[in-house]
Amino acid sequence: VHEQLPVAEARLVLRPDSLIELTTLLDGQQHVAVVGNPGMGKSWLLHQAAIQLKQAGWAVAVHYCFIDLLDVDREARASINTMFGSLIAELREVLPQVSHSDGPRFAAGAATLETLLAEAQQRVPAQRIALIVDGIDHVDRIGNQATGASSRLILELANLRLPPGVALIIGSQPGQHLQEFPFQDSQLRLSRWPDELLRSLLEQTELRQVYHNAHRTADTERLLTTITEKAGGSPLYATYLVKTALTHVRDAGPLTATGTPVVDIAAYLATLPAPDVDLHNYYRWLLDGLAAGTRAWWVAELLALLDFPVSAIELKEINPGMAHQVQRALSCLAPVLSEETAYGGLRIYHESFQRYVRQVLRDDDADSAALLQPVIQWLGKRGFYADLRAFRHLPSLLRAAGRLPDMLALVDDDFVAKAAANGQPADAVLAVLTIVAEAAADQLAWPELTRLVELARAATNLYYERLPGDDMAEQYGRAYATLHGADALAARLLYDGRCTFPVESGLVLCQLCDQQTGSAPWSEYLALLAQQVNKEYGLR
Structure with a gap:
């Protein structure tokens, strides 16, 4: 998965005291846990530590179990296999000496990582290596992860056999899962900022x-x-x-x-509440004011349940009977919201507020299916295949609402053809098939699961085997641009700032956008091409 923490470098405040404390721990420990309450800057510190360790000559591999509420890979990156796969891939990238080793290329597990680390020690014994895994506390809260997933992930990390010169650094909020990390004397606890x-x-x-x-x-x-x-x-x-x-x-x-x-x-x-460790006092005060002033609790509930941004106009469309409450509610919630210019809407600023609202809903035995129903209807009216947000998010909302038959109805036998005809990119098509297949497996719906596997094979064949050929990519792009315009084609080439098509076909489509006066995302696809070339030739 994409391992890039969205840090606003202009607002990054260095913590030299904590960095010194962390590097001092690394001088005598192979296992270090950076622990702090929500919003205390754990990820900022680990981001700075990774930079400093690289500058000191360390080989650094980083995996983020959580990056952002809108991250399209948030469920995938919370899995143990993805964690190991990311660490292994990064080590192969930063250590040319093991990039072409004889080990399994597509295995992702503790044994493969241990083998790679042992091989690195043998080939470059003086090379120090740091494995950084951040956001472990988020694993239990993402998607359909079972309770205790954070503990299992930490246990896997704690049981790794680390050769001399290799350090493991984890970042987490406090919690029971940390009891599985047996190195309690090597914790760096982030206290209040000076x-x-x-x-x-x-x-x-x-x-x-x-x-x-x-x-x-x-x-x-x-x-x-x-x-x-x-x-x-x-x-x-x-x-x-x-x-x-x-x-x-x-x-x-x-x-x-x-x-x-x-x-x-x-x-x-x-006069505002004094802060407690998780800011629940402030969140409670904020929502009490929302309820007293506007009776528009539903706005906060909806924003907390969605995994995509919505604008004030869209909130009014979703709940037209309560449209008169929206602007006042958003003014009240403004401190905990942020404008998402890339998506054109509002989203929750920090995950801790979303978590607080969702916990309140659980405590009140709220009917999430009923709360999500207006959004499901609204997305359905926008067109499942035609609308980017509907295509990416309607299946997950239906799953959250417990509506498996409706999920399966979305993905009919012509799903791949319809998706391609509407310009839906490879990552979105496979993501939809994955989430519907997971729901089918949960219900032991084996015939449907078999059908979905075949659809995934068809999607992989189309997007990764047939489309990368220059002729087909060009024909596809010209047809779509003729029907919908070059700008619409360009909009399909990126999502969340990332490339959505395989690099070969994406570059062909960028050229078509240029030829038809569209704004092509050349820089992103050229950067992806350079990354692939570097990996192929073992370059950093």
Whole structure:
């Protein structure tokens, strides 16, 4: 899977104290756990550690069990096989000495990784190696992973036989699963951020510039001091407070309990709940205010249940009877939401808020199927094959709603042909077949599962064997562009900033977009081509 953490480098705050503590642990330990509560910067720290270790000459392989709520690979990357496969692939990439070894090329397991590490030690005994696995606590919460998946993944890692010179670093929130990691004396626990680091984080936001542009520079220092004190060492809470302050300038928000605009934003922020370890106090306060002010709890529930962004207009389309509540609800929720420009909608900013809302729904025995029904209907009206979001997300929503027959009805015998005719790319087609097949297997629906396997074979043959030929790719692209336009073809070539077609056919389609004045994603496909060439020739 794609192993690129979406870090905003411009907002990255270095933690030299924690980096020194981590590297000191590595001097005497082969197993290190970086543990911290939600939003404390574990992934940032491990990202910085990977860079620093590479600069020091280490060979580093990283796997993220969780990257983002909108990650198209979020279920795949949470599996043990994917974790081992990613680590093995990265090691082969960064260690040319073992890139062409005689070991199994397509095996993904602990034994294969151990063999590769032993071979690296034998061939380059002075080479230090770091294996970094981050986001382990998320594994239990993703998709249809069984309870205890995080514990099993940690147990697999803890039982690895590591040669001298190899270090394993894991990143996780606290939890029972960490009991399976027996190296308790080598934990780096991230505590509250010092005020000076929080202040550095605040200075890298746009708050000072926005208040300057609004001719309110005099308010800025007091506001920054208030946020630093109220955040209590939590960079995530500090971010929420900054977003609240920004809405005060941009949208005349937030509102008081009586529905009037806040006048003194610093004084208002000072009254917010003190942060607890998982920010549940703040989330509870936020939703209580939403319920009291707008009675629009359903907006928060819906955003927490969806794995794709939606705009304010789309929320009104989904629930037209409650459309009048949407704008006020979004204003109330603004601190915990973010604008997703690539997708054209709103999404939850941090996974911990989504998790909190979903837990509230479980505690209240909420009917998720009923809550999702309006979204399922809305996506269905947009057209399963024609709409990118409907195609990628309708099957998973139907699965969450327990509607296997409707899932199977989507994937009929002509599924691959219809998908290709509508420009749906290879990764989306195979993802749909995978999720429907998993649901069929759960229900022991063997005839349907057999049919789905044959459809997957047909999709693989079309997209990876027939389409990469220049002639067929060109004919396919010209036909689609003639029917729908070159810009529509270009839009099908990327999703979430990643290439959706195999590189050979993707480059042909990029050329067609150029010829027909479409905007082709050349840089992404050329980067993918370079990556494949480097792997083929054992280059870094």
